[in-house]
Structure formats: C-alpha cells, structure tokens
Amino acid sequence: MQHKILIVEDDVSLCNGIVLALKNDDYLFSSAHTLAEAEKLCKENTFQLIILDINLPDGNGVEFLRQIKSRFAVSVIMLTANDMEIDIVTGLESGADDYITKPFSLMVLRARVNTQLKKVKTQNKFLIDDFSFDFETMNYSKGNKSIELSKIEQKLLWLLLSNKGNTISRQVLLDKVWNDGAEYVDENSLSVSIKRLRDKLEDNSSKPKYIKTIYGIGYSWVVK
Structure with a gap:
C-alpha cells in the first residue's frame, strides 16, 4: 500500500529537503506552501500523514490541525520554530501525533515518520463484531x-x-x-453506494445497525 504524505511548509527549500530525505517507493508526496493550498489538497485526497508547519503565511497551523482531526483519521507531525512548552502542549492537545522543533535532523524526522506510518498500517485492519475488514490485503x-x-x-x-x-x-x-477530477458528481451516486454497502454488511439494510444516516448532514459508523 502506498502512503500519501502531505507536507505543509512555506519554506520551499525545507519542503524539498524533507521530500528528498523521506524518498521511498512506498510514499507519494504532495506539497502545500499555504493553508489554502493544504485545504484544497485535503478535499481532493486522502492522506495517511501530514507534516504541518505551525507558522504559515495565511494562518496558524494549529487551527488547521483541529479542523483536520475533527474530520479525518490522519496522523499529523507538527513542525515549528518555537520550542516553548506552551506551543508543544497546544499542538499535542489539538491532536498532533508528534511534534518536532526547528532546526531538526532529517534522520530524526524520517524515524518519526516511519513510526507514524507503522501505526497507520495497523489501523487499516478493523475487527468489529463478526466483521473483519483488512484494507491492506483488501480482504x-x-x-x-x-x-x-x-x-x-x-x-x-x-x-x-x-x-x-x-x-x-x-x-x-x-x-x-x-x-477523480470530475467536475460534477450526482449526489444520488452516494445514496446508491451507501445502500449497496448496507445491503452487503447489514442484517437488515432497511434498519441499519452500523451505518446510520444523520439526516440533513451525512453518515456515521456507530460505535458499539
């Protein structure tokens, strides 16, 4: 499985250096130099890891971190020039999985990235009731x-x-x-796909136990 990594860093040289240091056939990199660019990329892709600078030209990375963590399951390593304890605490309490202060060793960053992606790999298998979902092997x-x-x-x-x-x-x-880059997708496609998924997973798809419709908003897998 190829891991998608997003680097959000306004220092282009550092950004390129991180890509070179982490270069691996199993990693696919995207780069953003502003929060606006990062938000657009997150809407269009599913990332397993985000390396996020805390200070960006158009805002604070911590707020972006909170938004991302509230919406998606993704590991985040924060980068910052600040080494004040309050900044570290704020980042971790906002959902950061790891935190590195500049300047830092690219070897250390590589080790931290590998640690986070190992966690992601184990998170690709779910055992729930009688279900076994292994997204690594697609079984x-x-x-x-x-x-x-x-x-x-x-x-x-x-x-x-x-x-x-x-x-x-x-x-x-x-x-x-x-x-896939399509400009328009019929919303009915989502409803149809959810119904097909329920038909395959639920004992009674008309009274779903797991995939719940949150009317007017979207869908949720109910925690048991």
Whole structure:
C-alpha cells in the first residue's frame, strides 16, 4: 500500500529537503506552501500523514490541525520554530501525533515518520463484531463469509470506519470518494453506494445497525 504524505511548509527549500530525505517507493508526496493550498489538497485526497508547519503565511497551523482531526483519521507531525512548552502542549492537545522543533535532523524526522506510518498500517485492519475488514490485503468478511466490495464501497467503508462515532458530511464523502477530477458528481451516486454497502454488511439494510444516516448532514459508523 502506498502512503500519501502531505507536507505543509512555506519554506520551499525545507519542503524539498524533507521530500528528498523521506524518498521511498512506498510514499507519494504532495506539497502545500499555504493553508489554502493544504485545504484544497485535503478535499481532493486522502492522506495517511501530514507534516504541518505551525507558522504559515495565511494562518496558524494549529487551527488547521483541529479542523483536520475533527474530520479525518490522519496522523499529523507538527513542525515549528518555537520550542516553548506552551506551543508543544497546544499542538499535542489539538491532536498532533508528534511534534518536532526547528532546526531538526532529517534522520530524526524520517524515524518519526516511519513510526507514524507503522501505526497507520495497523489501523487499516478493523475487527468489529463478526466483521473483519483488512484494507491492506483488501480482504473483507462477516463471520466465515467473504464480502466483495467495489473500489467505491471500499473507500466509503474506510472513511466511515476511520471516523467511527463521528458524522461525515455528504459533501466530504463526495469529495473524498469521487476524487477523480470530475467536475460534477450526482449526489444520488452516494445514496446508491451507501445502500449497496448496507445491503452487503447489514442484517437488515432497511434498519441499519452500523451505518446510520444523520439526516440533513451525512453518515456515521456507530460505535458499539
């Protein structure tokens, strides 16, 4: 599985240096030099890791961190020139998974990144009741029965499970699942895909136990 990594850093030289230091066939990099660019990329892609500078030209990375963590399951390593204890505490309390102050060793950053991505790998398998969902091997089952899922259904299921207990808006699901560059996606496509997913997973798809509709907002995988 190729891991998608977003680097949000306004220092272009440092950004390029991080890419070179982390270069790996298993990593696919995207770069943003402003929060606006980062927000656009997050709408269009699903990242496993974000390396986020705290000080950016158009705002504070901490607020962006809070927004991302409230919407998606993604690991975040914060970068900052500040080494004050309050900045570290604020970053961690806002959801950062790790925190590195500048200047830093690229070897240390590489080790921290590898640690976070190992955690992501283990998070790609979910065992819930009789379900076994392994997104690494793409094997899905309920009890002893294998479940065949389309690519769209796999994306939907992963987003719901990665954010279980939280409501994901219809627009976010449309942006994340149908991110092939199409200018317009019929919202009915989401409703149809959710129904097909329920038909495959739920005992009674008309009375879903797991995938709940939050009317007027979106969908949620209910935490048991």
